[in-house]
Amino acid sequence: MENKKNINVDALFLGPKAENEEFFLKNLTKMFTEHSQWRKNFHPEDGDVITSTRARKESFIDTQCKTEEMLEELSCKLRSNMMPWHSMRYIGHMNTDTLMASLLGYFAAMLYNGNNCAYEGAPATTILEGEVGEDFCRLCGIDSDTGWGHISLDGTTANLESLWYMRNIKSIPFAIKKVAPEIVEEMTEWELLNLSVKDTLDLLEKVPDKFDKIKNNSARCDANLITKLGKLLVPKTKHYSWLKAADILGIGGDSLIEVPVDEHFRMDITALKSIIEETTSKNIPILGIVAVVGSTEEGAVDHVDKIIELKEYFRKKGINFYFHIDAAFGSYCRSMFLDEDYNFIPENQLKTKYKEYEVFQNCEAINWPSHDVYKAFEAIKEADSITIDPHKMGYVPYAAGGICIKDKRIKDCISYFANYTFEKGMDIPVLLGAFTLEGSKPGASAASVWAAHKVLPLNISGYGKLIGASIEGANMFYDRINNQKTFKVLDKNITVKTLVDPDFNMINFAFNIEGNTDLKLMNELTHGFYEEASFCTKLFTNEFITSHTILSRDEYGDSPLKFVNTCGIPEEEWKRIGSVSILRATCINPFFSDEKTFNEYNEKISKAIVNDLEIVLKKLNQNNLLN
Ligand SMILES: *Cc1c(COP(=O)(O)O)cnc(C)c1O
Numbered sequence: 001m002e003n004k005k006n007i008n009v010d011a012l013f014l015g016p017k018a019e020n021e022e023f024f025l026k027n028l029t030k031m032f033t034e035h036s037q038w039r040k041n042f043h044p045e046d047g048d049v050i051t052s053t054r055a056r057k058e059s060f061i062d063t064q065c066k067t068e069e070m071l072e073e074l075s076c077k078l079r080s081n082m083m084p085w086h087s088m089r090y091i092g093h094m095n096t097d098t099l100m101a102s103l104l105g106y107f108a109a110m111l112y113n114g115n116n117c118a119y120e121g122a123p124a125t126t127i128l129e130g131e132v133g134e135d136f137c138r139l140c141g142i143d144s145d146t147g148w149g150h151i152s153l154d155g156t157t158a159n160l161e162s163l164w165y166m167r168n169i170k171s172i173p174f175a176i177k178k179v180a181p182e183i184v185e186e187m188t189e190w191e192l193l194n195l196s197v198k199d200t201l202d203l204l205e206k207v208p209d210k211f212d213k214i215k216n217n218s219a220r221c222d223a224n225l226i227t228k229l230g231k232l233l234v235p236k237t238k239h240y241s242w243l244k245a246a247d248i249l250g251i252g253g254d255s256l257i258e259v260p261v262d263e264h265f266r267m268d269i270t271a272l273k274s275i276i277e278e279t280t281s282k283n284i285p286i287l288g289i290v291a292v293v294g295s296t297e298e299g300a301v302d303h304v305d306k307i308i309e310l311k312e313y314f315r316k317k318g319i320n321f322y323f324h325i326d327a328a329f330g331s332y333c334r335s336m337f338l339d340e341d342y343n344f345i346p347e348n349q350l351k352t353k354y355k356e357y358e359v360f361q362n363c364e365a366i367n368w369p370s371h372d373v374y375k376a377f378e379a380i381k382e383a384d385s386i387t388i389d390p391h392k393m394g395y396v397p398y399a400a401g402g403i404c405i406k407d408k409r410i411k412d413c414i415s416y417f418a419n420y421t422f423e424k425g426m427d428i429p430v431l432l433g434a435f436t437l438e439g440s441k442p443g444a445s446a447a448s449v450w451a452a453h454k455v456l457p458l459n460i461s462g463y464g465k466l467i468g469a470s471i472e473g474a475n476m477f478y479d480r481i482n483n484q485k486t487f488k489v490l491d492k493n494i495t496v497k498t499l500v501d502p503d504f505n506m507i508n509f510a511f512n513i514e515g516n517t518d519l520k521l522m523n524e525l526t527h528g529f530y531e532e533a534s535f536c537t538k539l540f541t542n543e544f545i546t547s548h549t550i551l552s553r554d555e556y557g558d559s560p561l562k563f564v565n566t567c568g569i570p571e572e573e574w575k576r577i578g579s580v581s582i583l584r585a586t587c588i589n590p591f592f593s594d595e596k597t598f599n600e601y602n603e604k605i606s607k608a609i610v611n612d613l614e615i616v617l618k619k620l621n622q623n624n625l626l627n
Pocket of ligand 1: 153154155156159241292295328329
């Protein structure tokens with residue numbers, strides 16, 4: 001394709017009404033036919049094994065019937081009880097239609113059933129995974145010659161892998177002290193615990209023949225070391241996969257310190273600084289810091305740039321730690337900031353670029369990104385590692401997570417087998433499974449992610465345009481809610497408020513009855529609405545489906561207070577009840593950016609909202625909860 005600015009989102013998906021059915025089917029058939037030919041063409045001198053005579057047996061026909069009947073049953077189950085993510089009436093979890101390119105790529109590669117654990121199990125798809133790893137690096141601003149990336153099962157395993165890196169790397173200076181004391185002779189225990197990632201890896205390079213022995217004396221084998229490694233700092237908005245990771249790796253939940261977040265639900269940098277100071281003043285080291293880019297509940301983007309500054313500040317004081325970014329949700333959004341050569345676009349040129357590439361249909365109406373968000377995305381390149389989920393904002397089918405590391409030597413700290421050779425001339429391990437948490441893994445998901453990246457490069461000309469459509473839809477939805485004075489339902493006026501000005505494409509909101517100051521009642525109204533507008537009831541006839549979450553004081557401190565106040569609830573109520581129910585709408589569907597479509601569905605959804613609120617009010621009335 002010559003004109004790289006010519007990506008049309010309408011041609012990327014099967015479509016809410018399967019509008020691109022013919023195109024999809026044509027290519028599905030093509031990939032299947034070519035696979036069949038491939039089977040036949042391998043040694044054409046070999047004849048059929050399942051001969052016509054064998055295929056005429058009664059048992060053969062019965063077996064075919066059994067498969068067909070199963071398919072009928074399966075289809076019924078799927079059509080009657082799966083979430084209609086594809087619909088314009090679904091604005092809930094991080095899920096929507098997936099790219100045709102990736103579905104077709106998945107299907108094609110699935111027929112070949114490659115196992116990317118080892119190169120010899122799947123030469124073609126292993127190479128594709130290597131290329132995807134390079135794409136991940138480019139996306140994050142990491143040099144793919146010195147960095148590395150791979151596809152993981154999901155964001156949870158990517159996060160687990162990053163903590164595995166942190167744990168082993170932090171313990172390696174102790175192992176060196178044991179195995180090769182001559183190279184760390186002068187160092188105190190505190191200095192060993194505060195070596196930077198780079199210095200640790202450099203030390204390892206000095207004693208290549210002792211590398212395996214050192215690894216075998218690290219936290220991998222010496223469990224006593226784990227208790228010395230210090231605290232892992234995560235924001236209150238952390239995904240619960242961090243709890244799982246700490247549990248599995250023996251770090252222990254007690255070693256996690258949750259850093260408070262501000263009113264934007266971003267990690268509070270002042271609090272972070274004092275936690276580091278307080279912890280290290282007690283001679284407890286910092287194992288690592290995790291920032292979140294696109295928090296799971298709010299889409300909030302932590303101040304990555306300020307954390308980098310803080311890291312530098314502490315480095316000068318001899319305090320070093322690993323820095324990971326959990327960008328499972330937000331990583332692909334970095335495409336919005338990269339030009340076609342993957343250079344980070346200067347802030348004052350963003351608007352012009354968005355116009356040039358028609359990233360937004362109505363550029364003037366959009367005030368995204370904020371300066372904070374811009375700076376955070378720019379600084380992602382400084383992290384030691386980054387979690388990336390293609391199966392979220394990459395619009396590819398499950399299961400596809402990913403991780404990328406700034407210094408590829410990091411992966412040697414978790415690898416198994418002494419022989420970590422790479423296939424000649426390429427940057428792909430012969431045994432990928434030796435460097436990753438997963439063993440056997442589908443070549444199909446690598447093909448699927450690769451296919452998506454091929455059609456949509458990870459920059460402004462590709463994913464930028466798709467994610468731009470999602471952000472534009474989110475902006476329209478946000479404005480729509482904020483312009484809504486009240487919904488008139490029965491004899492009440494129902495107000496609706498948004499949680500924050502979104503950093504990304506997640507819009508959280510809650511209802512209240514005008515004049516109501518009782519937080520319990522407000523929560524019952526919002527939660528009652530969720531029950532009507534969710535999978536809980538009448539899935540197939542539902543006119544609007546969303547998701548929800550609860551922000552509690554235990555988890556978030558007083559960060560939600562400002563929002564609760566905006567809804568008309570006083571502070572004493574917040575303190576008394578201690579949690580607020582909110583609706584959570586991930587505006588990931590790119591088709592809302594078209595004004596006509598937006599208006600059409602906005603009308604349908606508004607009607608559905610009033611209907612659902614009416615049901616909830618009636619229920620509250622029956623239970624004498626309304627005055
Ligand atoms: C979704 C998410 C995860 C977990 O990813 P999975 O692919 O669901 O395992 C981790 N962190 C964040 C911030 C997420 O949004």
